[in-house]
Amino acid sequence: xxxxxxxxxxxxxxxxxxxxxxxxxxxxxxxxxxxxxxxxxxxxxxxxxxxxxxxxxxxxxxxxxxxxxxxxxxxxxxxxxxxxxxxxxxxxxxxxxxxxxxxxxxxxxxxxxxxxxxxxxxxxxxxxxxxxxxxxxxxxxxxxxxxxxxxxxxxxxxxxxxxxxxxxxxxxxxxxxxxxxxxxxxxxxxxxxxxxxxxxxxxxxxxxxxxxxxxxxxxxxxxxxxxxxxxxxxxxxxxxxxxxxxxxxxxxxxxxxxxxxxxxxxxxxxxxxxxxxxxxxxxxxxxxxxxxxxxxxxxxxxxxxxxxxxxxxxxxxxxxxxxxxxxxxxxxxxxxxxxxxxxxxxxxxxxxxxxxxxxxxxxxxxxxxxxxxxxxxxxxxxxxxxxxxxxxxxxxxxxxxxxxxxxxxxxxxxxxxxxxxxxxxxxxxxxxxxxxxxxx
Amino acid sequence: xxxxxxxxxxxxxxxxxxxxxxxxxxxxxxxxxxxxxxxxxxxxxxxxxxxxxxxxxxxxxxxxxxxxxxxxxxxxxxxxxxxxxxxxxxxxxxxxxxxxxxxxxxxxxxxxxxxxxxxxxxxxxxxxxxxxxxxxxxxxxxxxxxxxxxxxxxxxxxxxxxxxxxxxxxxxxxxxxxxxxxxxxxxxxxxxxxxxxxxxxxxxxxxxxxxxxxxxxxxxxxxxxxxxxxxxxxxxxxxxxxxxxxxxxxxxxxxxxxxxxxxxxxxxxxxxxxxxxxxxxxxxxxxxxxxxxxxxxxxxxxxxxxxxxxxxxxxxxxxxxxxxxxxxxxxxxxxxxxxxxxxxxxxxxxxxxxxxxxxxxxxxxxxxxxxxxxxxxxxxxxxxxxxxxxxxxxxxxxxxxxxx
Numbered sequence: 001x002x003x004x005x006x007x008x009x010x011x012x013x014x015x016x017x018x019x020x021x022x023x024x025x026x027x028x029x030x031x032x033x034x035x036x037x038x039x040x041x042x043x044x045x046x047x048x049x050x051x052x053x054x055x056x057x058x059x060x061x062x063x064x065x066x067x068x069x070x071x072x073x074x075x076x077x078x079x080x081x082x083x084x085x086x087x088x089x090x091x092x093x094x095x096x097x098x099x100x101x102x103x104x105x106x107x108x109x110x111x112x113x114x115x116x117x118x119x120x121x122x123x124x125x126x127x128x129x130x131x132x133x134x135x136x137x138x139x140x141x142x143x144x145x146x147x148x149x150x151x152x153x154x155x156x157x158x159x160x161x162x163x164x165x166x167x168x169x170x171x172x173x174x175x176x177x178x179x180x181x182x183x184x185x186x187x188x189x190x191x192x193x194x195x196x197x198x199x200x201x202x203x204x205x206x207x208x209x210x211x212x213x214x215x216x217x218x219x220x221x222x223x224x225x226x227x228x229x230x231x232x233x234x235x236x237x238x239x240x241x242x243x244x245x246x247x248x249x250x251x252x253x254x255x256x257x258x259x260x261x262x263x264x265x266x267x268x269x270x271x272x273x274x275x276x277x278x279x280x281x282x283x284x285x286x287x288x289x290x291x292x293x294x295x296x297x298x299x300x301x302x303x304x305x306x307x308x309x310x311x312x313x314x315x316x317x318x319x320x321x322x323x324x325x326x327x328x329x330x331x332x333x334x335x336x337x338x339x340x341x342x343x344x345x346x347x348x349x350x351x352x353x354x355x356x357x358x359x360x361x362x363x364x365x366x367x368x369x370x371x372x373x374x375x376x377x378x379x380x381x382x383x384x385x386x387x388x389x390x391x392x393x394x395x396x397x398x399x400x401x402x403x404x405x406x407x408x409x410x411x412x413x414x415x416x417x418x419x420x421x422x423x424x425x426x427x428x429x430x431x432x433x434x435x436x437x438x439x440x
Numbered sequence: 441x442x443x444x445x446x447x448x449x450x451x452x453x454x455x456x457x458x459x460x461x462x463x464x465x466x467x468x469x470x471x472x473x474x475x476x477x478x479x480x481x482x483x484x485x486x487x488x489x490x491x492x493x494x495x496x497x498x499x500x501x502x503x504x505x506x507x508x509x510x511x512x513x514x515x516x517x518x519x520x521x522x523x524x525x526x527x528x529x530x531x532x533x534x535x536x537x538x539x540x541x542x543x544x545x546x547x548x549x550x551x552x553x554x555x556x557x558x559x560x561x562x563x564x565x566x567x568x569x570x571x572x573x574x575x576x577x578x579x580x581x582x583x584x585x586x587x588x589x590x591x592x593x594x595x596x597x598x599x600x601x602x603x604x605x606x607x608x609x610x611x612x613x614x615x616x617x618x619x620x621x622x623x624x625x626x627x628x629x630x631x632x633x634x635x636x637x638x639x640x641x642x643x644x645x646x647x648x649x650x651x652x653x654x655x656x657x658x659x660x661x662x663x664x665x666x667x668x669x670x671x672x673x674x675x676x677x678x679x680x681x682x683x684x685x686x687x688x689x690x691x692x693x694x695x696x697x698x699x700x701x702x703x704x705x706x707x708x709x710x711x712x713x714x715x716x717x718x719x720x721x722x723x724x725x726x727x728x729x730x731x732x733x734x735x736x737x738x739x740x741x742x743x744x745x746x747x748x749x750x751x752x753x754x755x756x757x758x759x760x761x762x763x764x765x766x767x768x769x770x771x772x773x774x775x776x777x778x779x780x781x782x783x784x785x786x787x788x789x790x791x792x793x794x795x796x797x798x799x800x801x802x803x804x805x806x807x808x809x810x811x812x813x814x815x816x817x818x819x820x821x822x823x824x825x826x827x828x829x830x831x832x833x834x835x836x837x838x839x840x841x842x843x844x
Contacts, residue, residue, distance in 0.1 A: 022736055029729055067554040107504035107666075107698055121698050123502060183666075184505035229665050239626050242594045310800045311719050314477070318470060318726055325466045325730060329737040332459040336744030387725075391718035427455070 001357075002364065009365030016337065020369070023333045027373025027420075030326025031413045032380030037312070037319040039381070039405050040388060040395065044209070045308040048198045049137070052260075053298035056136060057267065059257040060296070061085055061278060065237040066288035076304065077294055079206060080233070080253040083224075085281075090130065094273045095259035096266060097136050100220055101129035102255050103204060103232035106182040108169070108216075124165060124182070124215040127204075128223030134160070134191075136260050137203055142166075144176035144191035147219060151190075155225045159187040160217040166192045180216075185226060187218065199397045200307055202298055204256050206233040209307040210394040230254045251286070259295070271295055323416065330420040334366060338428040349433035358429045366421020367414055374413030381409060446773050453745075457777055460741055464781030464817060467734045469788035472813045473796065474723040476805045481716040487652075489537040490605075490640035492574025493705040495528070496673045497683045498536060500701035501690060503666035508696050511590070511663045520689055521670060522568075526678040527686070529571035532661050533671050534564045536573075537642035538705075538712035544643070544651065548624040549612060551631070557623075558611045560604070560654040561643035564591055564662045565671075570603075570638065572671045578606065580619040580636035583659040591660040597629035599659050603636035607653035625656075646712050669701070679704060734817075735824040742770065742828035746835075753832055754839025763833040770829035771822055778821040782814045789813070 013020040047053050060077040063085065064070040070078045081089075086100035106126040127133075134146035143166075147158045159180060166175055166189075179186045200209045218228075227244055232254065240250030261267040274293040281287045296304055338345075345358060353361075385399040450457050503513060514532050521530040535542030543564070546556025563569065567583040570576075580603070587601055602623075609618030622631040641655045662668070674682040683702055690699045710717075746753070753766055793805045 019740060022740055026733055026736070029733060033726065033729070105502070107502055109504060121504065123698050123700065239628075242596045244593060247593060309715075311715065314796070314800070315719075315722060318474065318723070321466060321470050322726055322730060325463055325470070326733055328459055328463045328466070329733055329740075332456065332463070332737055333740045335455065335459070336741060340744065340747065388718075388722075391721060392715065423455070 001360070005361045005364040006368065008361055009368045012337075012341065012365055013368060019333060019337055023330050023337075023369050024372045024376060026326045026329045026333070027370065027413055027417055028376035028380055030323035031374060031377030031409060031416070032384050033319040034316075034323045035377065035381040035405065035409045035412070036384030036388060037315040038408075039385060039401060040399060041308060041312050041316045042405070043199050043397070043400070044312060045302060046199075047299055048200050048202050048302075049298060052138075055260055055262055056298050057259050057261055057270075057295040058301050059089065059259055059274065060292075060294040061274070061287070062289045062292040063251055063253070063281075063287050064289055068237065069289070070235075077292055078235070078253050079256075079305065080235070081255045081257045082251055082253050083248045083255060084251075084286075085277075086255040086257050088277070089257060089274075092273070092277070095270055096262045097132040097260035098258070099130045099132045099136055100255050100257050101127055101133060101204070102220075102223075102230040103207065103214075104128050104218070104223060104228050105231040106216060106218070106228075108165075109181040109184070119169070125212055126182075126216045126218060127214045128218055128220045128228060130220050132260075133217065136258060137198075139196040140194040142192045142194040143174040144189070147190045152219050152221055155221040156219060157185060157187045157222060158190045158219065160191040160193060161189055162193045162213065162215050163195055165215045182216070182218070183226075183228075197397055200302065202302055202307075203258060204232065205301070205305045205307060206256065208394075209302075209305070210397065224248070261295075267295060327416050327420045330369070330417065331423060334369070334421055335424040335427065338362060338424045341428065342431050345428055345431045346433045349431065355429045359425055362425040362428055363418060363421055366417050366425065369421070370414040370417025371410070373417055374410040377413055378406060378409050381405075443772065443776065446769065446776055450773065450776065456741060456745070457780070460738065460777050461781035461784060463734055463737055464778055464821070465783075465785035465788050467730050468782055468785030468810070468813050468817055469792050470730055471727050471817075472789040472805065472809045473792050474727050475813075476793070476809055477802070478720050478723050480803065481720050484646075485713045485716055487642070487646075488640060489642045489705075489709070490573070490575050490638065491537060491705060492673060493709060495676055495679050496572070496574060496671060497679060497704045498669055498671050498701060498708065499683075499686060499690060499699060500667065500669045501694075501697050501699050503694075503697040505696045508666055510666055510668065513694055513697065514661060514663070514668055516693060517668075517670065517690060520693055521672060521686060524682065524686060524689065526674050526682040528673045528675055529568050530670055530672040531565045531568040531572040532668050533569060533572075534662050534669065535561070535644050536563075536669070536671060536705075536708065537644060537655075538646050538708050539644045540646070540712060542644035544645075545625055545656075547608075547612065547656075548627050551624055551627050553627070558608060558654060559651050560608050560656045561645070561651065563641075563655060563657045564660050565657060566659065566661055569657050569671075572673050573641070574673055575641050576639040577603075577636050578639045579617065580634070582636060587659050589660045590663045591658075592662075592664040595660070598625040598632050600630065600632055601635045601659065602632045603638060603657045604634055605638045605641050605653060605655045607640070608655065609634065609637055611654065666697070731820060735820055738774065738821055738824035739827060742774065742825045743831070745773075746770070746828045746832040749832075750835055750839055751842075753835040754837055754842075757835060757837035758840040766833040766835070767829050770825055770832055774821045774825040774829075775818065778818055782817060785817075786810050786814070 061081060062077050063082060064078055090098060090100050104126045106124045107121055108124045109121050131146045131149055131152050142163060146160060147156060151158050166172060169180060175189045175192060178189050180189060197213055201211055234252055234254040236250065236252035240247045240252055259270060261270050275291060278287050278291055278293060348358060382401060385401060389395055389399045503510060518530060521527055543562040544559055545562050547558050547560055549557045566588050567585060570582060589599060604618060612623060613621055618634045618637055622633050624631050642653065643651050643655050646652055672686060687699055687702045789810050796802045797804060
């Protein structure tokens with residue numbers, strides 16, 4: 001029966017190509033607008049590391065000015081830690097894993113034994129971090145592995161390169177054991193990452209969620225030893241004492257601190273430890289504000305830092321309102337189409353078709369419009385995402401149409417067309433056979 | 441034109457009325473709010489930075505290796521840049537308007553106060569800063585060579601003389617001349633005296649309404665680390681050529697560094713507002729598509745009605761109605777439906793605006809958006825219905841006698 005209805009539906013749609021095209025185009029446009037904005041919204045705000053996002057937590061402490069909150073408008077705690085607190089928490093080592101880190105810029109020099117003279121010096125984005133970074137955020141390794149805890153302690157001149165950097169400096173060969181020179185210092189390569197591009201740089205949102213990926217990693221302790229400055233955000237509520245040591249001892253915040261806590265019990269335990277740490281520091285005259293510590297997990301952090309911008313939220317709202325207009329439009333057009341067929345419906349009823357059968361027949365017809373609209377809409381969504389990518393250069397990682405989204409698009413279009421078809425179909429089925437068989 | 445028959449006819453096809461009305465209502469609400477957002481962004485993008493953007497560009501230099509000496513490098517670079525043909529002025533500077541990264545600091549009017557009176561962007565540069573930026577000094581004087589200094593990690597306190605923007609001066613001392621007034625950049629250090637006022641110079645954070653007009657130019661060059669940025673103003677029309685020459689010369693006179701960020705201020709502006717521009721384009725596309733869909737919907741529904749009523753139209757024609765009367769009937773009908781939709785749409789438009797104000801702290805939409813939107817949609821409706829209505833007017837009176 002379904003095949004017959006499909007045949008009928010297609011025939012009916014062919015009879016009036018302009019109206020059909022109008023309906024398909026309307027649904028396609030609405031679907032494309034909502035799917036384009038939804039893809040961006042979904043990829044921006046979705047869980048970047050779903051298998052362990054509830055076990056990774058940011059450490060937030062309130063070391064700010066007693067007279068002025070860090071974020072008076074939204075009441076948020078500072079998003080970074082001071083060097084004092086970060087190193088104290090690293091030394092305590094109370095979490096299952098922990099990492100203090102900051103963004104650096106490393107001038108890469110052609111010396112060392114990497115590359116040849118044809119490579120000009122260039123600036124690489126780097127991250128000064130601890131060895132726990134790699135098991136915590138799980139970048140895949142192509143060659144070698146992370147540096148060791150001992151190398152962290154020894155402030156070793158070692159580095160982990162990303163695939164792209166290794167490509168550039170060593171032509172993609174296994175470079176472990178070879179050396180590269182950053183800012184006049186030779187580092188030994190211990191590992192090379194494979195392709196790794198988290199959609200949103202959730203582990204450091206301080207300079208934007210969609211910034212360029214790192215190109216090299218070096219130990220935090222080494223960076224401090226070499227006085228490598230942070231190239232990320234740095235906030236102070238009072239001027240630090242005038243020297244590098246004074247800066248390290250200051251209440252300026254510039255270090256991101258993450259912990260991995262493998263169970264809720266461990267999380268509660270760590271929270272108690274943090275509170276105790278702050279109370280201890282209060283005795284030393286620091287942390288003058290009321291006690292406040294937080295351990296947001298990855299998803300809470302993404303929400304708290306408002307990774308999904310208000311523009312994207314407004315766009316999603318508008319796109320769905322637009323889809324609603326397109327659907328109302330389709331309802332009207334389908335209604336017009338079905339009512340025009342009143343005579344035919346009356347005839348089929350008189351020949352013995354039940355209301356149920358007619359209902360199914362017209363629902364199939366509406367479904368055909370929906371699927372066509374979905375397919376055209378999918379193509380338009382592809383175009384829309386290309387447009388968004390062209391407009392927002394930093395949206396590269398979040399404008400990919402994945403299979404879930406394709407499936408969702410088709411589902412949404414069939415669902416909305418069926419929904420739009422329900423009322424006209426119901427109306428069509430109420431046609432009295434007798435009244436339509438008579439001449440008007 | 442008698443409205444009563446139209447209304448009673450509409451009452452018989454309530455569903456179609458509701459559908460078209462709803463579509464028009466949603467269209468009005470979306471179009472008004474989108475247009476308002478577009479106009480807000482356009483206003484944001486039009487604000488002047490206070491600089492001469494047409495002739496000016498920036499360059500950045502990052503030294504490497506143990507032998508790199510920032511202080512000497514800056515001195516050599518400036519000597520070279522200022523001697524370069526086509527250069528009007530050049531200055532080292534830590535940050536610039538529209539770059540979204542920089543140094544901000546609190547200013548206090550008294551030593552005792554616990555919280556700052558205002559926050560301001562801090563531009564560290566030398567006596568050529570204003571000339572290179574093309575910023576206008578409207579009161580007081582520029583820095584003298586003997587007032588210039590440097591800032592490193594070892595620098596304590598703040599310079600005794602500073603230049604601030606007019607907006608910052610107004611915020612600190614409303615209605616008074618800021619020249620000669622003193623202010624504390626650090627309440628534990630010495631106060632600074634304002635010696636000059638700039639007409640306008642934006643802070644680097646153009647999307648932060650609170651501080652965007654507050655900037656301070658300090659007579660200190662940052663000599664810490666290996667990074668420095670230069671702002672260079674070329675003679676009119678020579679910018680691109682000068683930029684190329686300056687970039688090449690910088691790399692040439694000191695090879696132990698990386699020169700980059702060769703960017704015109706026009707490019708800096710485009711990058712700063714790229715998100716706003718994107719939002720404007722996206723909203724523009726939404727508005728255009730929406731109007732097209734709504735117009736097509738009206739055409740579709742009106743055609744359907746005309747087909748449905750062919751016989752009745754014939755009857756009316758046979759009873760003496762002129763073509764014009766039939767045409768007017770359909771135009772009037774559309775006017776009534778559109779008006780009902782617009783009534784609902786007005787409520788929706790304001791509701792949507794209130795929601796935006798609540799959630800995103802936007803401004804209230806000016807009153808004229810909705811009336812202008814209504815007028816446009818009335819016009820759109822009439823234009824869309826014109827085709828089907830003309831078709832209806834051409835139905836011959838003989839139709840009344842034919843059976844379908």
